[in-house]
Amino acid sequence: MIIGNVVGNLWATRKEESLNGLKFLIVETIEKKTIVACDFVGAGIGDKVLITLGSSARKASENMNISIDAGIIGIIDGIEGE
């Protein structure tokens, strides 16, 4: 998984059907990359979050057939020792 900060959100009226109702957040990762992740834990702009990538992102949703490849699976409370 990777650590990132939620910096924005985006919306797309014309999108693939399986994505309807999902919330897309823009995240800047600690490696300074910008990705878009589907929110599963109620995160918002300013939150430090834990992101899972690839087929694992689909596992965070009840629907294994959604076409996402990145999911926010935790809002980080604290980090020790890093």
Add this chain to the structure above:
Amino acid sequence: MIIGNVVGNLWATRKEESLNGLKFLIVETIEKKTIVACDFVGAGIGDKVLITLGSSARKASENMNISIDAGIIGIIDGIEGE
């Protein structure tokens, strides 16, 4: 997922069977990488799009057996905060 801009399209007469009838667009990602993605939402040159990678791209198609690893799953209307 990643954000990119559609900059072109490509065609290949000699291609793997499962790809017949699919539309391939060339996308420059916001990380300045050039990839080819299969279009599922009617995107065109100049559109800012949302792209999913890996096995998730196959989920955007009814046919789970197509050999694609990148799919355009949304045309971005707006971005807030990024």
Add this chain to the structure above:
Amino acid sequence: MIIGNVVGNLWATRKEESLNGLKFLIVETIEKKTIVACDFVGAGIGDKVLITLGSSARKASENMNISIDAGIIGIIDGIEGE
């Protein structure tokens, strides 16, 4: 797989259900990237570890449906020749 050093740990009260009870360690990989991996072998800060990525990380857990994409699958005793 990749080699890394455990440099910290993190906790997240609000997290995706399948992650409850799992231990998340922060690892700096030998390519100087920072990732978060789920611990399956009792590793701790200071350990040199072997990490598997993607769907393979789920194979290290009895529950194939957890939404992780990185797992610590070994504590390295020794390296020869590298």
Add this chain to the structure above:
Amino acid sequence: MIIGNVVGNLWATRKEESLNGLKFLIVETIEKKTIVACDFVGAGIGDKVLITLGSSARKASENMNISIDAGIIGIIDGIEGE
């Protein structure tokens, strides 16, 4: 998918069983990376090709159990606009 140019081929007598009979081409991607891809469309040195990565590469073969992670799935005739 990614675009690349076929620059060579390789052979390996001692190889994993599922690879017997497959043709391996060396491709330089437009990101200047060198990868090896399994040919599914009769490509050769000098061809500009379309490559799929990961589990999608296995979908280009009738045998889903071959241990490849990159496949040439098209010979590019033309590119417009890029």
Add this chain to the structure above:
Amino acid sequence: MIIGNVVGNLWATRKEESLNGLKFLIVETIEKKTIVACDFVGAGIGDKVLITLGSSARKASENMNISIDAGIIGIIDGIEGE
């Protein structure tokens, strides 16, 4: 797939159960990255090898449930044209 040179090996007494009995080699890829791959063809230090990544690495083993994400699937005899 990627090309690499075997530069060492590693051992880990405390490791995930599915890895028991497997041989782990340290490989430097032609992109100068250091990875660890599970050996399926009897490779050793000094060999130039073909490596498959991700879920495809599990396909090289009879046991689809091992938690590896990189496998050595060929010892390269020769390269032409690269």
